[in-house]
Amino acid sequence: MKPTYRSFFGLQKEPFGSDLPIEEILLTTELGDVRERFDYVLRIGGIGLLTGEIGSGKSTALRYAAGKLHPAEYYSLYVTATTGSILELYRQILTELGIEQCSSSKAMLTRLIRQGILELVEGKKMKTALIIDEASLLRMEVFCELHTICQFDKDSKPYLPLILAGQGSLIDKLCYKSSAPLASRIICRAHLQGLDKEGMAQYLLHHLRLAGVKKPLFDESATTAIHQGSGGLLRKANHLARGALMAAAAEKCATVSAEHVRIAATEVF
Ligand SMILES: Nc1ncnc2c1ncn2[C@@H]1O[C@H](COP(=O)(O)OP(=O)(O)OP(=O)(O)O)[C@@H](O)[C@H]1O
Ligand SMILES: [Mg+2]
Structure with missing residues (x-):
């Protein structure tokens, strides 16, 4: 649970946080x-x-x-x-x-x-x-x-x-x-309701951008896994996405896959 994943992915702050100022809330x-x-x-x-x-x-x-x-x-x-x-x-x-x-x-x-x-x-x-x-x-x-x-x-x-x-x-x-x-x-x-898959892809990109990363770090399979694993619900999506970033960084993978989401899912409810 070390923050080294942040330097690995070039994240300027902890991503997927709950303390968003009003202007950083995604307007769905x-x-x-x-x-x-x-x-x-x-x-x-x-x-x-x-x-x-x-x-x-x-x-x-x-x-x-x-x-x-x-x-x-x-x-x-x-x-x-x-x-x-x-x-x-x-x-x-x-x-x-x-x-x-x-x-x-x-x-x-x-x-x-x-x-x-x-x-x-x-x-x-x-x-x-x-x-x-x-x-x-x-x-x-x-x-x-x-x-x-x-x-x-x-x-x-x-x-x-x-x-x-x-x-x-x-x-x-x-x-x-x-x-x-x-x-x-x-x-x-x-x-x-929970976000649909397209909405989830945008949501993940939005939070990455807020942390200073412009490129999509989650591949198609990871986005699907986060969407399915969270039922489109945002708090759970946050936890899965952050955990998957850590799992990918631990394996020195530049892209997050469904397997990393699966690892993250073993830690959250
Ligand atoms: N529009 C949004 N843009 C960006 N992030 C969001 C948005 N809506 C929710 N989130 C994220 O999802 C998390 C969960 O949202 P929130 O706490 O508002 O859910 P809730 O429905 O009130 O949950 P609970 O049922 O536990 O009270 C937030 O901490 C925030 O990170
Ligand atoms: Mg609430």
Whole structure:
């Protein structure tokens, strides 16, 4: 696991990293679709849904869409959900609003959230967005009443648009009758699937370029193996691609083949 493979291939940094600045995120069609829906939810108010398999690029897509908002115009609140109670979620939202509060009163916490949002929207003339990532982790009891924090002036003012992102089980939770008030406010949804083979070839090239290498290091068989081994899912593709580069460098092969991907696959899940 030594970084010597980097000098072997002339890579200027660790390739296939997760810390991409917004401008280095690959603009796929799916990402464009997510951004379009994200902007629609913010314009109209209401709720948008983003689902996808593990490692399909949901958080990156949220980061991309939120990163494109003008900071002087938008105040976005980004929360990573937990399996905790709704009180914990409310406290997370308050932290995003810059308010630390340890009260256990639901009424008090919702009142503070409302005040914070009103201050932003009516006081500072800003637009807001609440983004809840990993929302599939939320308890059913949270789904029952989450819509209430988005209600302003007797549910007539869409001051707090909401984006929910998570795995497919999020849809199952929204299909319960008790989640109907929340589900009825959803105005659009997007689902991220794995990339197809052509998309994967472009994805691999993109990450190599970001690491300073312009030529394609993966041969056709390696691209197919990464595509098949990852199911087109990006995090797994990252791990397979990086591992395969290391395996190829260890054998002093200038091109990565399917056999190197197979070696890498023995180390990852
Ligand atoms: N559009 C993109 N351009 C470049 N790299 C990407 C893109 N989307 C995702 N990635 C890469 O794939 C990795 C996994 O993406 P991400 O963490 O967004 O997936 P996720 O669907 O949120 O996963 P999880 O289900 O575990 O939350 C990222 O760390 C990043 O390296
Ligand atoms: Mg994620």
